[in-house]
Amino acid sequence: MSTDDSNSAESAATTDDPESPDAYDALLDRYRRISNLQQSAMFLNWDQQVTMPSGGAPGRAQQLSALTETSHELLVDDEVGDWLADLADAELSDEQSATVREIRTDYERSEAVPGELMGEISRTAAESQQIWQDAKADDDFDAFAPRLEQMRELQIERARHIAPEKPPYEVMYEDTYQTFPIEKMAALFDTLRAELPPLIADIEASDTDLADPFEGEYPEADQRALCEAALDFLGYDRDRGRLDTAPHPFMAGNQFDARVTTRFKPTDPLDALTATIHEFGHATYQLGLRQDKYGEPLGQSRGSVHESQSRFWENHVGRTKPFWEEFLPTLQEHLDGHDDLTVDEVYEAVNRVYPDNLIRVEADELTYHMHIILRCEIDRAYVAGDVEVAEIPQVWNEKMEEYLGVVPDTDTEGCLQDIHWTSRYAAFQTYTVGSVVAAQLNAAIREDLDVDGLIQDREFEPLREWMTEHVHRYGQRYETPELIEVATGEPLTADYFVDYVHEKFGELYDL
Template identity: 55%
Template sequence: MSSQATEETPDAYEALLDHYEQISNVNAAGSILQWDQEVMMPEGGTPARSQQKSALSSLSHDLLTEEKVGEWLDELDDADLTDEQEAVVREIRREYERADRVPSDLVAEISETTSEALPKWKEAKAEDDFSIFAPVLENLIELKKEYAEHIDPDKPAYEVLFADYEPYLDLDTAERVLERLREELVPLIEDVRASDVELADPFEGDFDVDTQEDLARDVLDTLGYDFEHGRVDTAPHPFSTGNQFDARVTTRFSEDDPVGALMSTIHEFGHARYTLGLPREQYGNPLGESRDLTVHESQSRLWENHVGRSRVFWEKFLPAMKERFPQLEDVTPEEAYEAANEVYEDNLIRVEADELTYHMHIIVRFEIERELIEGDLDVEDVPQRWNDKYEEYLGIRPDTDAEGCLQDIHWSHGSFGYFPTYSLGSVLAAQIYDALEADVGDVDEKVRNGNFDVIADWLEEHVHQHGARYTTPELVEEATGEAYNADHFVDYVTEKYTDLYDL
């Protein structure tokens, strides 16, 4: 219930909010079912879980598209509302209009198909056999094209799908930013590869997974994660989910990559911290919901890259790591910092990529999924196209589909158009970080002193607390004082890698 509701608040507004609250709760229940499926559910539970999720999706859809919702929205068209109320209505209207165009059956079918797709993707990845995943992927693509066609038959389907993940920065912006990143990063990557500098990599050998799990808790503790309102588990594809009362983190470990697991944990912490920073009294309405994926990813990237991959973070955190892993006794913070930022020539995996090549991974996926949705590429040709593009953009070719086009979970969720927001978010992270620093002073100094709350509190005040009050461009302006742009990011990576590789 909005804190803004006054005596003069129109009845239609109150009714709309009550109704929306119920929808939010159904969606929140769906998220728990999803979390459970990925983290806790025994494999054999899938058939029933698919039906449960599908029932909730179509119920949520039915509730959102009830005739009375349209009527309330019409009534509120020229009602006298506060700015916050206007924002609430804007968000609900947008959701309503999109949902209203999509038949309930299709929503249920997509949900059920994604539930079947998840185990297929897992199996295909485990067995390194794309053909296991291909049929359900093809099915999902057709369903999502149909979905986009319902929402806006006059727009390219990919553009419509993209707006599900980032409604307020259009696909042109995404393309422009990705283009800029390619222009700036390709020569930078070339320079790095040509450099004689060899960064240290002191994290050799095996690192016990249980001990890494303890270390993940250490780092979450250090950053100020509130375990009274969250928990950490392992999942094959790390994610964060929840609400302002219960925002959970998942992570994963591999014996030979303790730094990767730490960075992944910090990344998900960034997401969860955003969620926990949403205003509690607004639970269940857009003012208590996060802005979309660009902003969400800016929060995870800020913590992962600007904090976790900084020199000072390693000065601060390395001792805790040495306590867990005494074999690291002689490692210096500088060495750890280098290891956390090394640009590997042969890395095929997006989530293990450095801050430069990362965006090449995104560009590959972006181009391929766009072709798939626009009908310019057959599903069966995905592995070939994938590998060719890796060769072209990164100079490496995956040996297996497991390390290639099957590496990421997103398509099994039916998420096409999601990937660009990873780059958009990284770009925004740099912009927000600079605004933070302009406001609170030397951030390195805070990190060195373990004063992570200064960062979290600033982000909460300038980003989290607004929920979906502002559109993405408005929120960026509000938080940073300028329009969304890639300059901060380009400056940041240029400076960082020039220094690291002595360019």
């Protein structure tokens, strides 16, 4: 993977910026210190999920709380407010103005919140991760419920400090989507509610039965070797990344160190493989950020767009027939019993729709979004107080039956399956928005590049370079709607995603 050619080009293009005001330099120096503390907390969190012994949770909670409180104190210090005031009417370049805008937003949202509360939120979230993990393993929702309730109350308290006149859920939503109104998000989801269930129903009624050639159990060592081979196949930079396992797959990192995790299901090797490719997509975003802007807003990813990168690589590369025409021999090398497997069979297997699946991260590409819609609805109702914590398992099961026609036998397969409620709310939208943006980016990149031809030639670097040029290198230079328009030439729209799923699954299922 290329490292810093585009970063250097971007840096060279901005050397004519006006001389920085003293307040700007001081502000940026402070923000870099805060960013390094936050990066340290992120890697402590990575360690907690990947390598830390379970008994270390109480100490880790204190460590993360201390880093959070210190970061908060540095950000809301009176000096920061003075520097921002000095810069309100200063002559700044476009990049400097964007940097000040992002820091100002962080400052204004943080300044209203007591540092002690932020420390308590961090500490409770860190403690809750281990409690959730144990509760999930034991199928014991009651063991996790008090923490879930505590996190909700802490997050509501934080939201009321930030904007007491707004519903708490909307304030939490604006942590990610400050410039994309919640009404527009609701309209986007309404489109998907209208389009996806009929398509899923048509698929279920179809006579087409796609191949599912992966039976039996596959050793974890073989699956891991396959995932490592996939990362090498795609061009993962081993000098700046690694693969590990975690209870819930995730990526953690920056432009110098972007680590991916996966997990292994004995009966489904495609699950770990697609999760690995998904997290590789996240890593490409981090590794494509400008190195000369590390620790600054322009060297940080836009969280609301991150999922588009993982879904692009997972779905628009890793689930395509050209990919499997090239990668199938690697799968056959690492998994026994598949010497006769054909490209068509594995292509069908990786794109098969199975609405009866209970687990979001194991769901097929299409019904995945019904899992997200379900979570968003419960999330919002729970924050609003319309659903109490004790009611969540029942509400979850009812919505699973309504949207997917299946009811979990256990809470482990139901409301305990995701880690996210240990730390945050109003964030599940990003997963579906990521798929919508990925489809829009896929349409744009295919206007410029022969994507299928590059995949067939095993030339993945041009795809990464295109994404770096159109998305990664900007960091937080643009707010979410503007970044999407800069990258694709159009405002955010669900049209490309709707067309994509109808065309792809219509062909697969002869609709």
